[in-house]
Amino acid sequence: MRIVVLSGGIGGAKFLVGARAYARRTGAEVTAVVNVGDDVMLHGLRISPDLDSVMYTLGGGADPERGWGRVGETWTVKEELAAYQAEPTWFGLGDRDIATHLVRTTMLNAGYPLSAVTEALCVRWQPGIRMLPATDDRLETHVVVSDPDGGERAIHFQEWWVRHRGALPTHRFVFVGAAEATPAAGVPEAVAAADVVLIAPSNPVVSIAPILAVPGVRAALVDGPAPVVGVSPIIGDAPVRGMADRCLAVLGTPCTAGGVAGLYGARRDGGLLDGWLVDDVDADTRLDGVEVRAAPLWMSDEVATEAMVAAAVELAAAGRTEVAG
Ligand code: GDP
Ligand code: CA
Numbered sequence: 001m002r003i004v005v006l007s008g009g010i011g012g013a014k015f016l017v018g019a020r021a022y023a024r025r026t027g028a029e030v031t032a033v034v035n036v037g038d039d040v041m042l043h044g045l046r047i048s049p050d051l052d053s054v055m056y057t058l059g060g061g062a063d064p065e066r067g068w069g070r071v072g073e074t075w076t077v078k079e080e081l082a083a084y085q086a087e088p089t090w091f092g093l094g095d096r097d098i099a100t101h102l103v104r105t106t107m108l109n110a111g112y113p114l115s116a117v118t119e120a121l122c123v124r125w126q127p128g129i130r131m132l133p134a135t136d137d138r139l140e141t142h143v144v145v146s147d148p149d150g151g152e153r154a155i156h157f158q159e160w161w162v163r164h165r166g167a168l169p170t171h172r173f174v175f176v177g178a179a180e181a182t183p184a185a186g187v188p189e190a191v192a193a194a195d196v197v198l199i200a201p202s203n204p205v206v207s208i209a210p211i212l213a214v215p216g217v218r219a220a221l222v223d224g225p226a227p228v229v230g231v232s233p234i235i236g237d238a239p240v241r242g243m244a245d246r247c248l249a250v251l252g253t254p255c256t257a258g259g260v261a262g263l264y265g266a267r268r269d270g271g272l273l274d275g276w277l278v279d280d281v282d283a284d285t286r287l288d289g290v291e292v293r294a295a296p297l298w299m300s301d302e303v304a305t306e307a308m309v310a311a312a313v314e315l316a317a318a319g320r321t322e323v324a325g
Contacts, residue, residue: 001028003313004194004226008035008207009053010067011233011242011299015200016058018305020128022313025306030129031190033217035202036114037141037175037210040158042091043081045101046108049158050207051118051133052100059125067241070096090163115184132190134211137181141210144171157206166246173205173250178213183220191220196316198309199230199272201297203239204260205247212272221272227316229275230264231308232257235297236281257282266290268321275315277308291318 005012005019016032023030038049049068056062056070063071073094082089093101100121107117113136122131141157146169154174160166191197202208212218221228234257239245245255253259257278265271268289275291283294295311298304 001026001195001313002190002193003028003030004190004197005030005032005200006197006202006208006211007032007050007054007200008202009038009050010057011240012050012200012202012207013054013057013062014299014305015198015202015231015309016054016127016129017302018299018307018309019198020058021302021306022309023129031186031194032129032131033134033187033190033211034131035207035211036133036135036139037206037213038157039140040091040156042088042093043086044105045093045098046105047093047101048104048114048118048133051131052097054131055118055121055125055127058127058129059122061125069094073097088159088163091158113185115186130186130190132186133184134187134217135181135214136184137177139175139177139181139210139214141206142174142176143168144174145169146171161206161243166243170246170250173209173247175210175213178210179215181214181216183214183216187217188220191217191224191226194224194226196313197221197224197226197228198312198316199228199264201231201233201240201299203233203242203244203247204263205244205251205253209263218272222267225320227274227318227320228267228272229277229312229316230261230273231312232260232276232278232282232285232297234260234282235279240298256285258285258287261285261287261290261292266321268323274321275312275318277312277315289321291315291321 035050142154143160261276266289279297
């Protein structure tokens with residue numbers, strides 16, 4: 001069986017640990033299509049936070065307490081940059097992490113696409129799944145916020161998220177470059193060959209939406225033969241971790257399992273979903289045209305997460321819904 005997973009960073013990485021366990025037990029293959037909307041250039045280095053969260057987590061190199069970055073990290077370069085008052089001071093890069101960004105940036109400057117760079121980095125980390133960026137093109141999530149003088153301005157998602165904790169009067173998210181972006185090498189092929197596509201319980205607004213904003217990725221999912229099953233990142237009206245509630249509020253979408261399902265939409269009505277997996281506490285969730293099932297959705301450990309993946313794959317076995325008209 002071939003499983004494609006759409007993934008953001010930390011939540012997606014946790015889910016992929018369960019997907020890898022499921023694959024090892026059943027002989028399945030997993031390909032992750034990972035968000036690049038969070039990517040940013042800092043100090044001349046290309047940072048890919050979600051790709052790195054997935055790579056470090058699956059490769060056993062992530063810091064389990066912090067949830068992002070490298071275990072055993074040190075911060076000498078950060079301190080030295082601060083001594084120069086080098087901006088931005090609100091984004092900390094660890095010494096070990098910087099080596100990844102140096103290798104990535106050097107390869108990108110030499111002309112390799114991000115997908116090839118990711119593959120090269122994975123030779124070290126051996127994540128046990130195939131990792132693909134959603135696109136090799138530039139795609140950045142920007143956030144339109146109110147200016148103190150009454151106007152509007154767009155800031156990079158990282159500045160909104162890390163520096164301001166999403167706590168600014170916010171109007172909308174813009175996926176700069178998405179409309180012109182094409183899927184990374186291997187993405188359309190992986191989706192076309194998939195038996196099932198899972199949407200990880202990642203942030204729907206700033207992790208999954210930028211993947212779907214690449215027209216060729218969305219088309220591959222809509223036209224492909226595989227059923228699409230989403231896993232809710234919201235349990236009992238609250239994001240389990242992170243600030244998905246702030247992002248959903250900007251869209252005016254309720255922070256509920258049903259609200260997120262509505263964002264993705266039913267395949268029958270031009271959306272993506274054939275199935276939607278919610279937590280047991282949200283078992284009364286309904287979306288017309290979508291098969292909804294409930295299971296425990298806390299990714300507390302690998303065993304619990306593997307069971308979530310198994311439930312999602314089982315839901316996919318219910319098959320694809322008919323497209324109306
Ligand atoms: P990021 O890119 O690092 O922000 O990570 P993702 O977008 O991949 O995932 C973040 C989302 O994961 C959060 O907004 C939570 O809603 C969700 N999440 C985190 N832990 C859990 C969990 O145990 N269960 C479920 N269902 N969702 C979770
Ligand atoms: Ca992210």
